[in-house]
Amino acid sequence: MTERLSNTANQYIGAAKQTIGETLGYPDVAADGARQKSEAETAQKVADAKVEAQRLERTADNSANSIVGGAKQTIGQTFGLPSLAAEGAAQKSNAETQQKVDDANAQIRGAGHELEGKIKQKVGDLSNDHSMKVDGATTEAQGTLQRNV
Template sequence: MTERLSNTANQYIGAAKQTIGQTLGYPDMAADGARQKSEAETAQKVADARVHAERLQHTAENSTNSTIGGAKQTVGQTLGLPNLAAEGAAQKSNAETQQRVDDAKAQVRGAGNELEGKIKQKVGDLTNDHSMKADGATTEAQGTLQRNV
């Protein structure tokens, strides 16, 4: 979350520098602001992709552990091995609980992205920065998708 805040702050600072530079006729300041904003946007896209990949990996691990746990439980019950059945039930339960935790984290990230997107759109309006406004709409939509998955 700290990385997202840092990237967002750098996007806003860059956009402000760009707007001030353009408005006051300082092309170096405008270019520096555009560069800072672009670098922050790229860094955030990389961070978002990493988080998405981690979520997919955790979901696969949780699903695998739930399936294996369920199989152990069934085999243990079928063969009259209560320790194996209990171990399988615990493994399945732990995997399902971890998946619920991961889903809750995604909900929180989604809500944060929706809010961030709305703020970017407002800042884009105020600074007449159409790319920031569009990026805000995209971020808000990503947040909505994260909350609905």
């Protein structure tokens, strides 16, 4: 989350520099601001992609553990092996619980992205920065998708 805050702050600072440079006629300041903003946006996209890849990996692991646990439970029950059945039930339950935790975390991240997107859109409106408004709309939509997964 600290990386997200840092990237967002750098986007805002870059946008402010760009606007100030353009308004006051300092092309070097405007260019530096545009560069800073662009680098922060790119860094955030990379960070978001890493988080999503980790989430998908955990989902696959949870699904596999749930299936294996269910199979152990069924085999243990079928062949009268209570310890295998209990081990399988516990493995399946742990995997399902972990998936619920991961889903709740995704909901929280989604709500954060929605809020961040709304803020970016407002800042874009105030600074007349069309690309920030578009980025804000994209971030808000990303958050809505995360909350609906």
